[in-house]
Amino acid sequence: MVSRRDVLKIMVSGVLGLAIGGVGGYFSRQSEIDSLRKEIEDLSKQIELQTFKLEPNLNIYNWTYYINRNLVDWWAKENGVSIVYDTFESLDEVVAKLQTGTSGYDLAVVSDSVVQELANMGVLEPIDLKKIPNFKHIPEKFKNPYYDPGNKYSVIYSYGTTGLGWNNQEVAPEVTAWADVFEVDRHLGKYKGKITMHTDSIETFGAALIYLGRDPTSTKDEDLREAVELLKKQKPYLAGYASTEEYMAGLEAGRFLISHAYNGDIAGIIYASDEREIIITKKLEYISYTVPEEGALAWADNFVIPKGAKNIEAAHAFINFILDPVVSAICTMTVKYPFPAGKDYVPEELRKDPVIFTPEELLDKLYWTRPFTPEERAKRAEYWLELMAA
Amino acid sequence: MGFSDTLLKHIRRNVTVKVSLLLIPPLLFLAIWFYAPFFIVGLYSFDMINIQREIVFKPSLIHYLRVLSWTGAMKIFLRSLYFAGVTVILCLLIGYPVAYYISFKMKKYKDLFIILFIIPFWVSFLLRTYAMMSILDERSFLNVLLTSLKLIDSPIRIMYTDTAVILVMVYDYLVMMVLPLYANLEKLDKTLLEAAYTLGASPVKTFLKITLPLSMPGIMAGFLLVFIPAVGEFVIPELVGGPNNYMVGNLIYEFFMGARHWWIGSALSMLFIVFILSLVITYVRKMGERGLAF
Numbered sequence A: 001m002v003s004r005r006d007v008l009k010i011m012v013s014g015v016l017g018l019a020i021g022g023v024g025g026y027f028s029r030q031s032e033i034d035s036l037r038k039e040i041e042d043l044s045k046q047i048e049l050q051t052f053k054l055e056p057n058l059n060i061y062n063w064t065y066y067i068n069r070n071l072v073d074w075w076a077k078e079n080g081v082s083i084v085y086d087t088f089e090s091l092d093e094v095v096a097k098l099q100t101g102t103s104g105y106d107l108a109v110v111s112d113s114v115v116q117e118l119a120n121m122g123v124l125e126p127i128d129l130k131k132i133p134n135f136k137h138i139p140e141k142f143k144n145p146y147y148d149p150g151n152k153y154s155v156i157y158s159y160g161t162t163g164l165g166w167n168n169q170e171v172a173p174e175v176t177a178w179a180d181v182f183e184v185d186r187h188l189g190k191y192k193g194k195i196t197m198h199t200d201s202i203e204t205f206g207a208a209l210i211y212l213g214r215d216p217t218s219t220k221d222e223d224l225r226e227a228v229e230l231l232k233k234q235k236p237y238l239a240g241y242a243s244t245e246e247y248m249a250g251l252e253a254g255r256f257l258i259s260h261a262y263n264g265d266i267a268g269i270i271y272a273s274d275e276r277e278i279i280i281t282k283k284l285e286y287i288s289y290t291v292p293e294e295g296a297l298a299w300a301d302n303f304v305i306p307k308g309a310k311n312i313e314a315a316h317a318f319i320n321f322i323l324d325p326v327v328s329a330i331c332t333m334t335v336k337y338p339f340p341a342g343k344d345y346v347p348e349e350l351r352k353d354p355v356i357f358t359p360e361e362l363l364d365k366l367y368w369t370r371p372f373t374p375e376e377r378a379k380r381a382e383y384w385l386e387l388m389a390a
Numbered sequence B: 001m002g003f004s005d006t007l008l009k010h011i012r013r014n015v016t017v018k019v020s021l022l023l024i025p026p027l028l029f030l031a032i033w034f035y036a037p038f039f040i041v042g043l044y045s046f047d048m049i050n051i052q053r054e055i056v057f058k059p060s061l062i063h064y065l066r067v068l069s070w071t072g073a074m075k076i077f078l079r080s081l082y083f084a085g086v087t088v089i090l091c092l093l094i095g096y097p098v099a100y101y102i103s104f105k106m107k108k109y110k111d112l113f114i115i116l117f118i119i120p121f122w123v124s125f126l127l128r129t130y131a132m133m134s135i136l137d138e139r140s141f142l143n144v145l146l147t148s149l150k151l152i153d154s155p156i157r158i159m160y161t162d163t164a165v166i167l168v169m170v171y172d173y174l175v176m177m178v179l180p181l182y183a184n185l186e187k188l189d190k191t192l193l194e195a196a197y198t199l200g201a202s203p204v205k206t207f208l209k210i211t212l213p214l215s216m217p218g219i220m221a222g223f224l225l226v227f228i229p230a231v232g233e234f235v236i237p238e239l240v241g242g243p244n245n246y247m248v249g250n251l252i253y254e255f256f257m258g259a260r261h262w263w264i265g266s267a268l269s270m271l272f273i274v275f276i277l278s279l280v281i282t283y284v285r286k287m288g289e290r291g292l293a294f
Helices: A004-021 A030-045 A069-079 A091-098 A112-121 A133-137 A184-190 A201-211 A221-237 A244-253 A263-270 A312-322 A325-335 A340-345 A374-389 B002-022 B024-045 B062-068 B071-105 B110-122 B125-136 B141-148 B162-187 B190-198 B203-214 B216-231 B235-240 B248-258 B262-287
Strands: A057-063 A082-088 A107-111 A154-167 A195-198 A240-242 A258-262 A287-290 A296-306 A366-368
Touching: A057 A312, A069 A082, A069 A312, A069 A325, A091 A107, A091 A112, A091 B248, A107 A112, A107 A312, A112 A296, A133 A312, A133 A325, A154 A201, A154 A244, A154 A263, A154 A340, A184 A221, A195 A201, A195 A221, A195 A244, A201 A221, A201 A258, A201 A296, A201 A374, A221 A374, A240 A244, A244 A258, A244 A263, A258 A263, A263 A287, A296 A312, A312 A325, A325 A340, A374 B071, A374 B248, A374 B262, B002 B024, B024 B262, B062 B262, B071 B110, B071 B162, B071 B216, B071 B248, B110 B162, B125 B141, B125 B162, B125 B235, B162 B216, B162 B235, B190 B203, B203 B216, B216 B262, B235 B248, B248 B262
Parallel strands: A057 A082, A057 A107, A195 A240, A195 A258, A296 A366
Antiparallel strands: A107 A296, A154 A258, A154 A287, A154 A296
16 A cells, blocks of 8 residues: 555655756756645645545546546555546547446546536436535535536536637737737737637637627627638638647747637646646746636536446545545646646645636636537537638 | 259258358448448438437438538538549559559569558558658758758748648558559550550550550559548548648538537538449449459
């Protein structure tokens, strides 16, 4: 059995490994590394690890690079559970598997817009909040969400915004608004062929509709017509409609200067992220992230228990473990996505970085997507294909 | 006498029975894993499965009519035909001389050269595409090399353009053109060429009058093997294409996975399959059965 001290060693060695690796940043001084190490050691002592008598196998399905894997291993060993931890890279993959109702996973993480869809299909098991005492650490505004009233089927995992990531060395003036990427006399014209919009039609239509002052989740023909005309005018100036992988590489290499992107992906470029190390030094200083002033779409990922799960007890226990404020904080420090339960425990630099935690004053400007019916999705896809054909 | 005759017949019949039994596993496999899913796609496309995934016996053409009314879809379809067409022509222009050379001019090491040609295609198609991406990129070693040698002033930008899509498709599908062509040219009766030369035909005339017509089955086979996957390609335009490289495959993917509207996705797939099938049927009609024996 791994003792708590061993886990500390694993985590702390991550920090040290970074220092030895010589990756610069503002923790380059020995005293700062020492204080960070002490901070994490102190934090780790606060983890209240409960162990249970659990069935031996737990299959988890989550996004890639989205958790601290050392903590997962630790929990698994302490509880005598062997975890199969599979990952996916697009929502399409996980929905395709879960909607069969026989995915074989005991726990999955899916985005807000599909929680309701999956629940309506009857492919989710209800979640028993009584078995998740740490649920109390979740701030009120992340409980009882629009897509799952009363948290019957889901518990929030992490959340974020879709805004603009940009190269602060080559782009001037700074990017502040959607207008920058939709108006030719602003950045759009100036950085022709260096700007990308998102490859997901919900995001790109959402951005256009927000810029037009409409409801970003509208499926009205007049709204979508206006949005698609705006996007068609923008298209000749774009480098493309980029997915996570493309814009992360493109921004880092300087091939793209402004990208419509998820905040956490930009955080992943700015900080050197890893699933097994706590790294809170900045690797790249030249990338910034802005939540546009007109507002932005927000998203939330959620734990769900798929139908046919064989180890529902362990799934609840695992959710409870991740919702421990310190575990959440360590996950945030690891992957640079905000885990709401852990906000008070992360270092101030991270807590105040808008690329990780959306600033309080901007929370009012966020729009949530909503689940669409197949017909509504088809209608949007129809406008999307018109844009793709243009 | 009579007895042994019937026994022999019986065994013979039994052998036929045994041989036809051998056909059952592959047919069963196809039935379960290909025809049944295909049938379900058909049900979806005719609106015969409702949102609760139950079968309803009220066939309707609404999804077909809807899809056919989209001018955008037609444009994307024509674009796919264009990309696949350019790909297949380039593959032919590059592949024919290669197959011709290996088959006609090489004395030794023919097999070795064919194997050398095939080896890159043992590597996963995705890996090859990623490898191409690192060459086409603006900051690739190719661009760095060319700029540092002062051969070009500024890096060439190929990624995210039509050129990139076609280049990668040609690269990925070339072997599908060369192999049937090579197989065809190998079988070509070389004494015919000698006869032509003896009778005083020029090399150009010999090629145009004998080699080219006789290699038509190979060309057609290569054409189908390249054109069909190319026209339905969606990974390459997704990875190396820009905003103007959306193809039919991407469209179908979007409706199945993005919009999760399987009904429209199925109607699109069925229309696409009908198109491909009519191509293949025309080909078989024209070439006869020997056309399939490449």
